[in-house]
Amino acid sequence: MPKINAVLLAGGESSRFGSDKALLPFAGKTLIEYIYDNLKTSFNRVIIVGSPVKYSFLKEAEIREDIYQNRGPLAGIYTGLYFSKSSYNFVCGCDMPFLNSKYFDFIHKQAAESPEAEIIVSCFNGYLEPLAAIYQRSLLSNIKSEILKNNLKIKSFYQKSRKKIIKEEILKRNFKLEKLFFNLNYPEDQSKAINYLKEEAESFD
Numbered sequence: 001m002p003k004i005n006a007v008l009l010a011g012g013e014s015s016r017f018g019s020d021k022a023l024l025p026f027a028g029k030t031l032i033e034y035i036y037d038n039l040k041t042s043f044n045r046v047i048i049v050g051s052p053v054k055y056s057f058l059k060e061a062e063i064r065e066d067i068y069q070n071r072g073p074l075a076g077i078y079t080g081l082y083f084s085k086s087s088y089n090f091v092c093g094c095d096m097p098f099l100n101s102k103y104f105d106f107i108h109k110q111a112a113e114s115p116e117a118e119i120i121v122s123c124f125n126g127y128l129e130p131l132a133a134i135y136q137r138s139l140l141s142n143i144k145s146e147i148l149k150n151n152l153k154i155k156s157f158y159q160k161s162r163k164k165i166i167k168e169e170i171l172k173r174n175f176k177l178e179k180l181f182f183n184l185n186y187p188e189d190q191s192k193a194i195n196y197l198k199e200e201a202e203s204f205d
């Protein structure tokens with residue numbers, strides 16, 4: 001099984017949400033800490049890409065400032081891959097709290113089976129999930145040239161990359177996809193997240 005680092009993206013504006021998503025109280029922690037703790041149990045190393053000052057309460061964490069500031073998630077991925085040094089990197093948003101260890105194990109197996117894929121990404125509802133996906137470090141120079149051309153859309157970068165898409169039919173056999181890929185974008189998503197959390201607590205009873 002390849003050693004995979006995790007890159008936790010924690011920059012951005014949270015403009016739709018209206019306040020900083022990463023600092024939202026969640027299951028007795030902040031949202032970022034909750035996700036960081038989950039990632040730590042399954043990945044070799046976790047690199048947070050965001051403000052070291054803002055996240056200084058995460059005492060042991062490795063936090064890297066964006067090399068290209070205010071350029072969105074693709075630039076965050078660049079910084080994560082740059083500092084990671086590992087060939088395989090799982091990139092995750094700081095607003096997706098229901099990615100779980102079962103999915104992380106699944107993604108490790110996918111990476112082992114498809115060393116030729118530069119990106120391994122899941123498909124849900126006809127859309128790809130680029131912030132719950134594996135990226136090879138060899139993508140660095142391509143990402144950099146897209147950023148320098150101001151092509152910041154992950155979707156257009158994807159068109160130029162060698163990727164393996166994990167089909168929804170396969171994922172559905174193992175996961176409840178709506179919850180797995182749920183992310184908080186708007187204030188009203190908070191109550192949905194709390195309901196999912198309650199559901200999880202009840203299922204562990």
Ligand SMILES: Nc1nc2c(ncn2[C@@H]2O[C@H](COP(=O)(O)OP(=O)(O)OP(=O)(O)O)[C@@H](O)[C@H]2O)c(=O)[nH]1
Nearest residue numbers: 009010011012013014015016049072073076093094
């Ligand atoms: N490191 C880094 N992460 C980012 C950046 N922009 C967005 N992200 C992260 O990417 C993930 C998805 O972010 P979005 O919800 O698309 O963007 P956002 O700026 O946080 O929110 P909106 O302003 O509502 O679009 C979250 O984990 C963000 O923290 C960035 O410029 N740098």
